[in-house]
Structure formats: C-alpha cells, structure tokens
Amino acid sequence: MDDFSRSWTALLAAVAGLDDADFARPSGCTGWLVRDLVCHLVIDAQDILITLATPAATEPTRNAVTYWEVADAPPTGEDPLDALTVRLAAAYGEPWLLKFHLDDVGSAAGRAAGLAAPDLGVSTRDEVYTVADYLSVYVLESTLHHLDLIAHLPDAADPPAEGLARARELLTAIAGTAFPPSFSDKDALLIGTGRRTPTESEAAGLGGFGGRLPLVIG
Template sequence: MTTRPGDRTEPARVVGDAYDALAAVVRPLGDEESWLPTGCTGWAVRDLMFHLLADARRALVALHTPAAGPPDRDAVTYWTDWAPDPVGAAHGRRYNRVAASMFLDFGQLKEVCLETLAAAARAAAAAASDRPVRTQGHVLTAGDLMTTLAVEATVHHLDLTVGLPDAPGPSATGLAAVRATLDGLLGRPVPYDWGDEHYARAATGRTALTLAERRALGADAARFPLFS
C-alpha cells in the first residue's frame, strides 16, 4: 500500500484510530460489564482486555526493536503462519484468564490497558514507517507492523462488544485495513456482498458461513477461516 503523510490510510493513523475506538469502549466499563462474554471462546471482557494490553505492550517493544535484516513479512503475509491449533488456543485462554484474574480491582486493569494503548499509539506516530522492526520471529517494516496491530485490535473490538450492544463500533480505517488484509490473504476481493463487520467475523471463524456464502466462495470456502 502506498501512503502519504496525512493520508487516512497512513499506518500510524490507522492503528491510532483503532486504539482510540477501543479506548472508547473500555473507558466507561465497570466491574459488572467486565464479566460479560465476548466473541472469544472462554473469555470475558476482562480476559480479552488483558490480551489487548499484552498486544499493545508487544507493539511498544516491536516499535523499539530495530532489525538489521530486510523484512520477510508484510501486512498480509504476516498472517500466513496462522494455522488451527486447539491445544495452543486452550493454553492461551487459560493463561489470559489466570493473568487477568490477578487484577483484583478491575479499575486497575482498565487504567493500565488505556495507558498502554495510548502509549503504543504515540510510539506508532513517532516511528518511521519504512524502518524494519522485529516481532514474533519476523521482520516487518514499522508501517506494516502498525497495520497488523490495527487489524488485530479491530477484530478484537468486534469480539469485545458482543455483550455490549450499545458500545461504539470499530473505526472505519481499522475495518478497511481488515478488509484489505482478508482480500490479500484470499487473493481477490471477496465475491460476496459482505459489510466490513460481517466479513471480519466470517473470515476469522467467528460467524459460520451459510450455504449461499459457501457457494459464492467456491473452492475458497475450504480456506476459511483465513486467520483467527
């Protein structure tokens, strides 16, 4: 993706928008809401918030970890390492549940989550988007890293609001980044008239494909979910 400073699709702007939208959901939550279910199996709101906190911390580390070698992944191919892993997913659910429970006061978890999201957004705004950085065993440009962070934040925003019907939705730029990533993984624009939010849910396994959708996708239906 070619970007220009100030362009709505500039990566720092996209991840900043995604994190701002998340913060708007998190900020008013109280202890009662923190126990509501989410779109992530086995996770309540507070568990997913701890996962989002961990990802924002990863963003801060990655944006300050320059890499000497050239990028081996971009904003789309970053996701190609994903494969179904029921055992790993179960371990992740258990870890997040236990770790999130260490915050006896939900307000403390909320405060550190909001602070870290804001810090990660500021770090993204200050980073040169073409600088190679390292994360999770791969090298990406900082701009491509930012796009992956926005995609993950936007998909989890949809998860977070499953039990919060009055909460604000994800940012438009975040949803556009999700669509571009999914189309990139699919290798073509999705051949179905899906809205951004439904596409995000269907292509990440959060919503089952209907028979009509499977027919429209053809052989590509077997590739869903594209990532989770």
C-alpha cells in the same frame, strides 16, 4: 499509520467505556470473558512498545500479510500464554485496574507508534518488518478484537469504518480470495475468521471459498 491510530484509539475508548458488569460478559473470543480479552490487549500494547523499541539493521523479512499464519484449527485454550492470560486477568480483581493498566500502556503504545518512522525496520518473532507493515498488522488485530469486545454488547459502537475496510483488505490478501461484494466489511471479517456462521444465502455467495473458512490466523 493513520488506520492504526484510528483503530487503536477506538479500541482503547471502547474499553474505557465499559461498565464493570461488562467485564464478566463473554467476549467474541471462545472461552474468554471480556476481562480476559482486555488483559490480552494489555499484552498487545506491551508487544507494540517492545517491537517499536527493537530496531533492526537488516532488510524486512515479512510484511503485514505474511506476518499471519493460518492454523488448521482454532485455539483450544491449552496454550500456556492463553492460560496465563486468563489467570492474570482474574488476578486484577477489579475492572478499574485493568482499565487503568490498558489506558497506561495502550496510550504509550499509541504515542510511540505516532513517533516511529514508517520505513524504520523493527524486529519481533525473529522477523523484521517496516514500522508501517507492523502497525498494519495491528489494524487487523485491533479491529478483530474490537469486534470481539462488543460481541455481546449490542449498544456499543463498531470499529472505525476505515479500519474495517483495511482489515478486510488484509484478510482478503491472507486468504488469496476476495469476499463477495455483497458482504459488509464487518461481516467479511466475522464470517472469514469464524466469529459468525454465514446464513444460507451468504454461504451460497461464498461458493467453494466457504469450504476454506474459517481462516484461523495468528
């Protein structure tokens, strides 16, 4: 729960600190500008609010690791929701409108998470999770998107160290194989999800595991 709060709060702060010109820069998500990514974060915040307001009476069916599915290839942008995100981001027009909307729903999502009982069952995607597991999903999601947000903003702050460490733990569990200890948490996440190509020495350290990368999760 604390890792979610730290990661989510840091992500909202990173968006709030963007200059208007930054919204037209590329993000770490292939094909998306920063404005498109911020619009996606608005949708994420809405999903958090909806899920936390959808209690389930049955036992959990998935957890923070089994939530994720590993795809065979990266998204192409042809998915209807991905295409809608780009059009919706453009419709905002002014960056301050996106900032305002994310601060509004994002702050509400953070408050709702803080009020939710960790063991409460909630439902999303026709599956049931405990609140604690569901919010752990968003530690990985928000940490990766924080890295995407600052991919071309060299002076921006990294995600919180605790969130990076927890996100690495989750990605390792999804992969079923540990990343080399020489990898920083940030590098493990970037290389593991295909956001950065490993150097020659990093590729050697990955060994056979490298052939299974990137992990395209969603």
